[in-house]
Amino acid sequence: MANSNNWGEIYKSTWWGDEDWSANSLKIDSAPPGFAEQNLLLGSEELNKAQDGQWIQRLISSVTADDEVAPIGGETTAESVAFTANKQSRIEQLVTLVAGTEYTFSVWAKATGGSPQSFRLSYYDNTAGSGARENETAPTSWDATTGRATMTFTAASSGTYWMRIQNASAGAAQSIYFWGAMLNEGAAAGDYIKTTFAVGPTDPPVANAQFGDNFGRVSAYYSLRQFTTAEETNAIRVRRSSDDTEQDIGFDANGDLDTTALLAFVGTGGTDNGAVTTFYDQSGNGNDATNATESEQPLVVSGGTLVTIDGYPCLDGDIGADTMLQALDVIDTVGDVAIFSTYALKTDGTTANQITFEIGNGTSSHRIHDTLGRGGAGTFGIDIRGATNYDFGNATGVAVDDIYLNSILSETNGFYINGTQQTSNNAVRSGSTVDALTLFNRGGGAFPYKGKFFEFIFFASDQSSNRTGIETNIDTYFDIV
């Protein structure tokens, strides 16, 4: 039932809550319990509208308007939302909330088919850089009374928040009817209040979301920038040299590495080093790249100073030993793949045969190398080994401390440096049996990469149609080209 009590308008109060009351006063009152004063979401029954300021779609398969009769109201209809098989698949709307205020987020849900579907209600506090979520189940029939999913939380910050309706499953697509999205103050969902989007110009465009909010099916994501605003993840686990204790380091409110927490933990003295014991896979697939051996761990803080190039924090492989971080069982058999690695040289390029990464099984017969110095000083090369070996690339003119993006794709897409194709030959040996991903080296060691790593993104799928979009996303963040 829609609220017909006009709460929030000026009226002679019959409800005064905790305030003193005068019989002769007129007050702008708050609504009594059970009556929401306002639905803070717009377009509560227009979940298909996806312009800026409306329900932004991230990794969504489709949203179909007016696809089902709504649970209450009779004359209204619900939208069906088809989530892709990704926990970041969602629709979301930006709202402004007040710190210390309790809110309840709610929506009616019903599975479009004969099986219950899982989804999440969540929020993300853009000021604090954190959020929370609750898993919900969409039943196979509407229930006007009990079929409303709700999530109550207290805002930690004053500022903008993403309010999200998203898939709860990383491995299965979900198809759900939604109707009557609402956000109201208070500890419970109030009587439903319909809202609509204004006709005319919309709000200014919202800021770009993170990489994982724009590109799905990522198999492994290692970076010092945040993968998605939908999940709270850590970037790295760091061992400090002063006492060998370790601590996880995450991200700040902007999705950048939390360097304040990092330096507070490691220290800023001339002998304080911070070594990376784990480069977390933020994709959610659990492919963390680790190294338990101290002398092989790359540095992120050296001599009390954050390691950076052009202001971007990075991992430094020039530690004098056999640097590497390794994730086991990343992929079993190479089919279509796409690899995007962002790094910078540290030496003058005269040191040959530094392997920036390897995907391989520890033998020489099946692996993908990205090798610095294959063609001589200051060159990149790609070495693909399988039934037939490929050795190509060897682009020259590589400069010290410049940030480079190498893209390696299967089939006829080949190998790119900073978006420029170096070869259209197949840069992947399909059918190769592999297991591990090694960063800063090959799996067997002995070829440490002495430069710096910013980001490594691995897809076990064809991404040729997304290549330019992915490269643009990376370039936009790291300002490479």
Place this chain on the structure above:
Amino acid sequence: MSWYIGTLEEVEAYNAKVNEAKAYKGSITSNWANPRQHPDGSKWAIAANNSIEPQEESNLIFEVQLSDDWTPEVEL
């Protein structure tokens, strides 16, 4: 980073001594270094910890850096 050169047994003994002294407190790190074999198979190297000397009876040889012959060519 500097290195100690010797037999496999000698470099492993040095590594064990460093590990005992370090008594790692973190959840990931548990080892100082991995022995590295020369490409010709004749000797081994291990990263030197500047704060910890080898055992007195050790015949390990200290090197400021490994010579180029410790790095094999990338296999083609």
